Amino acid sequence: MALSEKLYALRKERGLSQEQLAEGLKVSRQAISKWESSQSLPESDKLLALSEYFGVSLDYLLKEDREEKGTQAPAPETAGGKRGLLGLAICIGGILCLILWGLLSILLPSSAQQLGQSSMLRIDGNGMFLIACVAAVVVGAVLILKDKGKK
């Protein structure tokens, strides 16, 4: 299959009109029409955009003897792995809680009287909260690193 046929097939497969595809790629409808009728070839940046848009490899688009779609370069790693995302959320949540608690203890000392009672070694509500924050940061970091290690 030639590039023009592949473009047509991919577009039809996804039930898109030429206008919709043109909008998605930020090109004119005429350009899509020309590509599909082999009147012109897409430029390299447009080819990249096409491969990303349809989720196929450049090889698949360009090589005429290649019928399998292959896979596009892996999706951004931030989007990969639910565990990684969960870890990221937990880790950032823990860090933000630490920052929030620090600011609260300075700006609203009544809400955090840990030092006022000179009882730093006793684990009271504040201590438990800090431990929870640290645990969240560590667990989140471990989840992220495990997820990245797998990739």
Next chain:
Amino acid sequence: MKKLSYLFGALAVLLSQVMCAVVAYGYCDMLWGIRYACYSAPASVAFLLAIPYAVGIAACVILAAVFYRKAKR
């Protein structure tokens, strides 16, 4: 990846700033308490507050380095 590494770098810096503020505030509070409110613990106890922040900063630095390396590949 690079954005994440910058994000964790920024969080590490922010955490270090908050840590300094919290420890300084706690230390001053302890000094005041020892002088006027009969606190029994030494003022240096305030440094214990740095522990959770130190853990957070270490985690942020490690994650920033990991993400930066991944982005470079």
